[in-house]
Amino acid sequence: MSGLSILDNFFYPQSIAVIGASSNLQKVGHVVLKNILFGGTSTSDKKEGFKGKVFPVNLREKEILGLKTYKSVKEISDRIDVAVIVVPAKDVLKVTEECGQKGIGSVVIISAGFAESGKAGSSFQTELLSIAKQYGIRIIGPNCLGIISSSENLNLTFARVKPPAGPIAFISQSGALGTAVIEYALEEYFGMSYFVSIGNKSDIDDSDLLEYFAEDSGTKCISLYLESVRDGRRFFNSMKSAAKKKPIVVLKAGITSAGAKAIASHTGSLAGADVAYDAAIRQSGALRARTMYELFDASRALAYQPPVKDGHGIAIVTNAGGPGVIAADDAYKHGLPLATLTEQTIKLITSVCPPTWSRQNPIDIIGDATPQRYRRVLNIVASAPEVGGIIIICSRQALTQIREIVDDMIILSKSIKKPVTVSLVGIVAQEEDRILDKNGIPVTEVPERAVEAMNALFLRGRYLDRLNKSGY
Amino acid sequence: MSGLSILDNFFYPQSIAVIGASSNLQKVGHVVLKNILFGGTSTSDKKEGFKGKVFPVNLREKEILGLKTYKSVKEISDRIDVAVIVVPAKDVLKVTEECGQKGIGSVVIISAGFAESGKAGSSFQTELLSIAKQYGIRIIGPNCLGIISSSENLNLTFARVKPPAGPIAFISQSGALGTAVIEYALEEYFGMSYFVSIGNKSDIDDSDLLEYFAEDSGTKCISLYLESVRDGRRFFNSMKSAAKKKPIVVLKAGITSAGAKAIASHTGSLAGADVAYDAAIRQSGALRARTMYELFDASRALAYQPPVKDGHGIAIVTNAGGPGVIAADDAYKHGLPLATLTEQTIKLITSVCPPTWSRQNPIDIIGDATPQRYRRVLNIVASAPEVGGIIIICSRQALTQIREIVDDMIILSKSIKKPVTVSLVGIVAQEEDRILDKNGIPVTEVPERAVEAMNALFLRGRYLDRLNKSGY
Numbered sequence: 001m002s003g004l005s006i007l008d009n010f011f012y013p014q015s016i017a018v019i020g021a022s023s024n025l026q027k028v029g030h031v032v033l034k035n036i037l038f039g040g041t042s043t044s045d046k047k048e049g050f051k052g053k054v055f056p057v058n059l060r061e062k063e064i065l066g067l068k069t070y071k072s073v074k075e076i077s078d079r080i081d082v083a084v085i086v087v088p089a090k091d092v093l094k095v096t097e098e099c100g101q102k103g104i105g106s107v108v109i110i111s112a113g114f115a116e117s118g119k120a121g122s123s124f125q126t127e128l129l130s131i132a133k134q135y136g137i138r139i140i141g142p143n144c145l146g147i148i149s150s151s152e153n154l155n156l157t158f159a160r161v162k163p164p165a166g167p168i169a170f171i172s173q174s175g176a177l178g179t180a181v182i183e184y185a186l187e188e189y190f191g192m193s194y195f196v197s198i199g200n201k202s203d204i205d206d207s208d209l210l211e212y213f214a215e216d217s218g219t220k221c222i223s224l225y226l227e228s229v230r231d232g233r234r235f236f237n238s239m240k241s242a243a244k245k246k247p248i249v250v251l252k253a254g255i256t257s258a259g260a261k262a263i264a265s266h267t268g269s270l271a272g273a274d275v276a277y278d279a280a281i282r283q284s285g286a287l288r289a290r291t292m293y294e295l296f297d298a299s300r301a302l303a304y305q306p307p308v309k310d311g312h313g314i315a316i317v318t319n320a321g322g323p324g325v326i327a328a329d330d331a332y333k334h335g336l337p338l339a340t341l342t343e344q345t346i347k348l349i350t351s352v353c354p355p356t357w358s359r360q361n362p363i364d365i366i367g368d369a370t371p372q373r374y375r376r377v378l379n380i381v382a383s384a385p386e387v388g389g390i391i392i393i394c395s396r397q398a399l400t401q402i403r404e405i406v407d408d409m410i411i412l413s414k415s416i417k418k419p420v421t422v423s424l425v426g427i428v429a430q431e432e433d434r435i436l437d438k439n440g441i442p443v444t445e446v447p448e449r450a451v452e453a454m455n456a457l458f459l460r461g462r463y464l465d466r467l468n469k470s471g472y
Numbered sequence: 473m474s475g476l477s478i479l480d481n482f483f484y485p486q487s488i489a490v491i492g493a494s495s496n497l498q499k500v501g502h503v504v505l506k507n508i509l510f511g512g513t514s515t516s517d518k519k520e521g522f523k524g525k526v527f528p529v530n531l532r533e534k535e536i537l538g539l540k541t542y543k544s545v546k547e548i549s550d551r552i553d554v555a556v557i558v559v560p561a562k563d564v565l566k567v568t569e570e571c572g573q574k575g576i577g578s579v580v581i582i583s584a585g586f587a588e589s590g591k592a593g594s595s596f597q598t599e600l601l602s603i604a605k606q607y608g609i610r611i612i613g614p615n616c617l618g619i620i621s622s623s624e625n626l627n628l629t630f631a632r633v634k635p636p637a638g639p640i641a642f643i644s645q646s647g648a649l650g651t652a653v654i655e656y657a658l659e660e661y662f663g664m665s666y667f668v669s670i671g672n673k674s675d676i677d678d679s680d681l682l683e684y685f686a687e688d689s690g691t692k693c694i695s696l697y698l699e700s701v702r703d704g705r706r707f708f709n710s711m712k713s714a715a716k717k718k719p720i721v722v723l724k725a726g727i728t729s730a731g732a733k734a735i736a737s738h739t740g741s742l743a744g745a746d747v748a749y750d751a752a753i754r755q756s757g758a759l760r761a762r763t764m765y766e767l768f769d770a771s772r773a774l775a776y777q778p779p780v781k782d783g784h785g786i787a788i789v790t791n792a793g794g795p796g797v798i799a800a801d802d803a804y805k806h807g808l809p810l811a812t813l814t815e816q817t818i819k820l821i822t823s824v825c826p827p828t829w830s831r832q833n834p835i836d837i838i839g840d841a842t843p844q845r846y847r848r849v850l851n852i853v854a855s856a857p858e859v860g861g862i863i864i865i866c867s868r869q870a871l872t873q874i875r876e877i878v879d880d881m882i883i884l885s886k887s888i889k890k891p892v893t894v895s896l897v898g899i900v901a902q903e904e905d906r907i908l909d910k911n912g913i914p915v916t917e918v919p920e921r922a923v924e925a926m927n928a929l930f931l932r933g934r935y936l937d938r939l940n941k942s943g944y
Contacts, residue, residue, distance in 0.1 A: 112839075118827075160868060172794070174797075175869070176839060176869060177897075178794075179792075179868065180794075180795065251798075253798050254797050254801065255801045292798065292918040292919070319648070320649065321647075322644070322648050323648060325646075326649075326763075329727045330763075355589075367648060397651055425652040446763065
């Protein structure tokens, strides 16, 4: 909470009206109400719902999920902080007007059928905005999945599952992409402070949210999936200003004419020239993710691990030659420098490794590496002044004691100020993965993704160094 | 089996000696013997081991895993087709010589401590080859994980798990990478006909195996993880010749000086200039994978799906706008053309979709798509002459009936000659994934990987078209 913003009203309401609530299990209006009341399916959190008052609005039904319904928000005598609208597009204008008459200032419109669906929809959206302006209503949507505010146990979406709470604020211009990220979040412990599906962003947009999350103390990384921007200059300035306070990761899709054409038909806006976006994102201090995996991995790393300091190089510690080579190649492709080990570091590692260790970076400590050998080498590398961050690769070879090695990684990571990313290569080990995830160490199945995660921390470190030097 | 090659002796033996077998559960010599006898852990196959005779060789123990042991292969009266050696490096020369004296022609040497580990090891390896030459022994290894021949239930490795049987022959220059691929194979139903860890490839190498697998009727795709090549010209010619018969996917690592230095220390050979490799792989007709995921995804697609014919464009069918845009962007990056839908195709799709469908490719059939709508649209697209292959994206939105849609994908894929790849975006649905995998439809969690898989099929189709036009 920033205490300053109109967005506080959306994320910290005391009471919510669900306009279009339904007792039909197959309807979005049912799923939204259920998610608000019970929090939504989650494996990692208690199933707790929103603690404030909830009012279902439905023209025909008398009771839904044990709550009395109302035919209109105007019938409700309590104050309503947020209304969520899930009625068909043709009825949205009317119920929005009723929200205005009731004095509701914050409305989330899930209903589709607006600017994304042709001329008639566009003029619907224009009318909607004129009603909102008349009554001073702020809108998230329409054509969106909804919002989540983790500290309030508020799951105001129709997603099937709920992400764990955590430090990532996620903004998505695509509802379906948002759904996918929420499912991923649950699986990979991608903890979210907020989730906002901005849909057609007829009113509240990415820039508003960037400014808000930049000030939020529970948010350590802001991640965006973006297809188009309404006001390029404002977006650039919002990113630039927010990047000084929080790392930002942007997956900007629609780089091609095919992609751009697809966008035009699904969220009602046109993709800008990709080159301009690319330059704007880089110059603002944000990181541009090129793939969904990079969006996931960079966000997790930036939210949970410290940045690489002073442009120092990275050490790769591995029990597997091939994956170490792949990681070194990939670091090169990213421009991520590998540390050149000093004589002293090589001497120390030699004292705890068999003579066949690689004697250089990548530090191949050989396939028969025990937990003890990993622990000793990692401690040496963590203390080496030439090393700015550590990528740990562990492949389950003949007799690798993976669980003990993983436990040591966690102890190490908590005791040092250098970032750690991990690849348990090819290891079908959901338990070990989950332990690392929950302890804030990004872990992936292929070495390339551990490099990508570390690269995000390197770029963030370099950005902060420059920022400090420039005296801002 | 080719019936022609020295390699038949390795993959189709009647009897095997395990030199260095052990009853100590912590030793590689125990794991190898156990894997030969019982086949190794697998979730998808019956646990069946090698049907021929197995002879453990050990100096001290009398019986291992219920089998009588021998102090030397020379004590065994039966004929031995293959010996696998897991004794320490210093004893390898002696036992290899005994193999020669016993008349064993095929030896797999798992033991490390040869050319990969410095000068002394290199001269060991030279001596080893001179003994082999003297007795006419062929060697796989040393410093390797072993071999698998699926049709014979022969798992002659020390890997923890066993891949399912299938059409992919996998060659790995890194044992650890090989282990990772085997674990992945089990998880993702990456079915293997053969697996060969070539280690230091002192004798049998990638070129020998390419030539062998090109003639093997059970192999539909040859996949290699490669770090260096001994004889560049021969390797190029082997690839070029094999590519005419089978698709080949190569992950060539060590593109950088850091990667190359790491390689030198772990398999005893030097990486060549990356540019030369790149050109050679492309010109030969093989596909160069850039990441481990691409190696996995391209191999699965090429092994299980038909190539894209006549350079036709691809259709993307999705219930999710954002992931469709990401897929379109990614196709562009790969140079994979999207089909331009004809008026006729658009008319047909319009007749079975709500008016808000995208009316172009990517074909966004909207978030509320039912199994019926997917089925109808997929049938139209499959029959459209302008479409050469279909990427199906399915995101679990509010009420998506994922299982029924997946079942329809399988029916469709079996009834058409166009390739299909799938992304169940963000769906935590191991069951549906497994069903698709087992039916030969490559499925991934992010759209980018479904595009990568289709791109491999497009490139293979284009290669075959050119091959046919050039009249061989």
